[in-house]
Amino acid sequence: MNRYAVIGAGPSGLAAARALHTRGITVDGYEASHGVGGLWDITNPRSTMYESAHLISSRTTTEFAEFPMRSRVDYPGHRVLKEYFDDYAEHFGLVELFRFDTRVTRLEPRDGGWDLTSAGPTGNETRWYAGVVLANGTLAEPNVPTFAGEFSGELLHTSAYKSPEQLKDKRVLLIGAGNSGCDIAVDAVHHASSIDMSVRRGYYFVPRYLFGRPSDTLNQGRPLPARIKQAVDSRVLRAFTGDPVRFGFPRPDYRIYESHPIVNTLILNHLGQGDLRIRPDIARFEGTTVHFRDGSADDYDLVLLATGYTLDYPFVDREHLHWRGASPRLFLNVFPASFNGLYVMGMIEASGIGWQGRYEQAELLAAYLSAVEEDPARAARFRERVTGAPWPDVTGGYRYLGLDRMAYYVNKDAYRGAVRREKSALEVSA
Numbered sequence: 001m002n003r004y005a006v007i008g009a010g011p012s013g014l015a016a017a018r019a020l021h022t023r024g025i026t027v028d029g030y031e032a033s034h035g036v037g038g039l040w041d042i043t044n045p046r047s048t049m050y051e052s053a054h055l056i057s058s059r060t061t062t063e064f065a066e067f068p069m070r071s072r073v074d075y076p077g078h079r080v081l082k083e084y085f086d087d088y089a090e091h092f093g094l095v096e097l098f099r100f101d102t103r104v105t106r107l108e109p110r111d112g113g114w115d116l117t118s119a120g121p122t123g124n125e126t127r128w129y130a131g132v133v134l135a136n137g138t139l140a141e142p143n144v145p146t147f148a149g150e151f152s153g154e155l156l157h158t159s160a161y162k163s164p165e166q167l168k169d170k171r172v173l174l175i176g177a178g179n180s181g182c183d184i185a186v187d188a189v190h191h192a193s194s195i196d197m198s199v200r201r202g203y204y205f206v207p208r209y210l211f212g213r214p215s216d217t218l219n220q221g222r223p224l225p226a227r228i229k230q231a232v233d234s235r236v237l238r239a240f241t242g243d244p245v246r247f248g249f250p251r252p253d254y255r256i257y258e259s260h261p262i263v264n265t266l267i268l269n270h271l272g273q274g275d276l277r278i279r280p281d282i283a284r285f286e287g288t289t290v291h292f293r294d295g296s297a298d299d300y301d302l303v304l305l306a307t308g309y310t311l312d313y314p315f316v317d318r319e320h321l322h323w324r325g326a327s328p329r330l331f332l333n334v335f336p337a338s339f340n341g342l343y344v345m346g347m348i349e350a351s352g353i354g355w356q357g358r359y360e361q362a363e364l365l366a367a368y369l370s371a372v373e374e375d376p377a378r379a380a381r382f383r384e385r386v387t388g389a390p391w392p393d394v395t396g397g398y399r400y401l402g403l404d405r406m407a408y409y410v411n412k413d414a415y416r417g418a419v420r421r422e423k424s425a426l427e428v429s430a
């Protein structure tokens with residue numbers, strides 16, 4: 001029986017360990033932090049969580065289907081989620097599969113498998129594995145753009161933001177308006193002396209509740225075709241949240257769902273109350289002054305970059321993951337077409353894919369690896385299918401913005417459908 005390594009004990013690594021373990025595949029897990037939960041553990045040194053963070057997708061669309069949360073609230077906070085992952089790992093006997101405080105520092109191919117070098121409490125160690133599952137997260141390595149000039153005040157990326165104390169009595173400028181950026185802007189309204197938000201493009205703001213229910217639980221049946229869903233949902237949003245252009249946001253130059261929507265309408269309420277201002281793109285920094293592209297300027301104490309994250313697999317040479325542009329090019333975001341023994345979990349960004357979507361990735365991987373063990377001809381047929389036929393379209397008919405952060409974006413229904421179909425095809429016996 002081959003032995004496989006899993007890097008990371010966040011939701012994706014736990015899902016992988018669970019799915020492989022269920023199939024009787026031997027797994028060694030490596031986790032750089034002291035416990036499970038990934039970025040949901042605010043005490044994990046690599047966590048990009050902050051005190052006010054809650055789920056953005058709702059509980060029932062996010063949790064693992066086989067392990068419902070004990071919490072009954074719709075959008076639990078990060079501490080509840082950390083407990084959830086502790087319970088999950090404990091319940092399925094996953095904790096003992098992992099070595100904690102042990103960081104993977106290097107993967108080198110050898111003899112059809114991988115030498116994995118790790119640094120842990122007992123020093124450095126190298127072990128050979130038939131395959132390695134990379135589940136080290138996608139939201140850890142800050143994307144820091146360059147700006148003209150220099151800012152002499154405090155400059156932070158949101159990855160370093162933990163608590164509103166950091167904003168106290170400061171004139172804050174947030175650059176970017178993703179989901180974290182909008183959460184932090186709301187914190188700033190209550191703690192900073194002023195808060196401005198500089199944005200380049202417009203956004204779609206989805207309320208957490210529509211018709212009295214978590215908005216992502218509506219329309220869960222058969223997915224509507226992209227064009228129809230875009231038309232219907234834009235109308236619903238116009239009716240519920242109005243036009244963000246009224247509050248100073250630029251008009252989006254794309255249709256809804258072609259970029260990740262912002263699930264936050266508090267920000268609009270605060271704009272309506274005059275608690276924060278929308279500013280245009282940055283032209284340059286000069287001391288503590290920020291010059292904007294419309295010729296206006298203001299002084300700030302703190303500039304917070306809500307500019308997102310870049311994918312990073314620092315322990316393995318890029319050629320092995322077939323990088324193309326801003327992300328590796330992998331079959332269903334999991335399998336390198338070379339089938340070199342590396343597998344990636346959690347490299348999916350999608351509206352509403354949840355941890356169950358990540359678990360289904362893991363089930364497909366587990367189905368493949370058990371075919372490798374038990375029925376090599378079936379595993380070979382899967383590899384032929386991956387290398388010899390066109391790959392499924394997982395866009396769901398949406399034309400995603402050509403931005404780096406959208407490089408591995410998928411439509412949840414199209415993606416989950418494709419994963420399930422591939423798994424069924426893989427499991428059809430000879």
Ligand SMILES: Cc1cc2nc3c(=O)[nH]c(=O)nc-3n(C[C@H](O)[C@H](O)[C@H](O)COP(=O)(O)OP(=O)(O)OC[C@H]3O[C@@H](n4cnc5c(N)ncnc54)[C@H](O)[C@@H]3O)c2cc1C
Pocket residue numbers: 007008009010011012013014030031032033037038039040044046048049050053054055056057058062102103104105135136137138139140180315345346347353354355
């Ligand atoms: C504020 C915020 C809100 C979010 N809200 C939602 C939401 O509502 N719904 C949703 O589905 N997603 C949400 N996400 C996305 C989130 O990324 C996923 O929910 C989930 O955490 C991804 O799990 P993961 O296991 O892939 O990565 P992570 O949770 O990042 O876990 C990766 C793990 O790998 C470990 N690791 C990294 N490098 C190494 C190494 N070299 N060796 C050993 N271990 C290593 C890390 O310590 C970490 O524990 C949110 C993210 C943030 C930041």
